[in-house]
Amino acid sequence: MSLISCRFYEDKFPEIDSFVMVNIAEMGAYVKLMEYGNIDGMILLSELSRRRIRSIQKLIRVGRNEVVVVLRVDKEKGYIDLSKRRVSPEDIVKCEERYNKGKMVASVMRHVAEKTRTPMETLYQHIGWPLNKRYGHAVDAFKLSINNPDVWSDIDFPSEAVKDELQSYISKRLTPQPTKVRADVEVTCFGYEGIDAVKTALRTAEAQNTAETNVKVKLVSPPLYVLTSQCLEKETGIKTLERAIEGVKKEIEGQRGSCIVKMAPKAVTESDDAELQDLMAKKERENAEVSGDESESESDEGPVQGDI
Structure with missing residues (x-):
């Protein structure tokens, strides 16, 4: 018995009418049944396509994996006849x-x-x-x-x-790894208590947090905020952020503000996170430069630009 190879299933041959994955061998329609220890099979020329065949090489490429259906199995001789044209997209x-x-x-x-x-x-x-x-x-x-x-x-x-x-x-x-889901929103309110209204609205995103659906809000640069959630199922994370955004919208619009979705909830990668961190660092540097300009102008007699 081989140390590092074996068929996937207990049966040595596939059943008739079952769908199998094959790899196209060098000799045209001859294939290897990948789930059955690479035993040989053949796609009959009449079973390659429903359309007229102009070029076998274009229809089946050497080295490519294909899904085919089993037509006949001769276990004694080891012959397996297969069909490509009888396979539907759902079967694939x-x-x-x-x-x-x-x-x-x-x-x-x-x-x-x-x-x-x-x-x-x-x-x-x-x-x-x-x-x-x-x-x-x-x-x-x-x-x-x-x-x-x-x-x-x-x-x-x-x-x-x-x-x-x-x-x-x-x-x-x-072991399942948590998926990180993110959404970008712009939250604004120009009313008398606009800042407090924005804070209250964003807190609603975190109000319904549980161990499975934990939402966090980060400030990139006003009015842009990032909502993130980590969970095992991507769809669960997306729905969690969608509910959080609806809560923010409802709260801020009640204060005559607005919440605009700049990026709908989606699963993000480490590179997306790195880009976000770079953007936040850039905004922080820009704010630091403004603060430095203000300190240099403190010697001026007039009011400092940027003071509130």
Whole structure:
């Protein structure tokens, strides 16, 4: 058995009418079934496309991954006939999702195999395939095990070293990381108590904070403010900021002010955060330069420019 390669599923061959991910081999319509240990298959020329074929090379490119459907399987001879033209866009999405899950499990198994010198097929036999049966997919069981150790209660690990390495690696790699969501708004109020009105309105964004939906407000430079939230689900964070902005709008408009969304809530990356920090630092330097100009003019007899 190979140390670092194995099929994703217990069955050595795919079922007829199932959708599989293949990699186009060098010989035109000959392919490798990536989920089944790279066994050979062939896309029949009549099953390449619903349209007239002008160039096979343009239709299927060597080295490219494709989703195809299984037409026939001869387990004795190892022949697998496949079709590309019978695959719908919906089928492609579902197959890609399943394949990506399987690829993640394979990556985990490969790591454990290399660390413990245990063949991958042994790991699949004892861990991967039993979890597929019980939880639908081993990757779902892996994620569940982070907070629920009972997932492993019926698993017969090949060794304690395998158990320790697997649980440690899953904890490091699959623990959900919080997503940061951000929105930029301009809040203004030119009434008699405008400053207090803006402060009160922005406080409403943080008024409904919980451990799961925590909103923070930062000043970039009046009237621009940044609202941020961190949570495990991106959609939850977006909805949280949308509710916060609605609360700010309602409060400030009640004081005859306005709240304009300059950037709608969206998930941001570290580079976005770095750009925001650079912008805030730039505004801070500009304010510091103004303060310095004022101090130099203190010797003048007239009122200093910028004094309130």
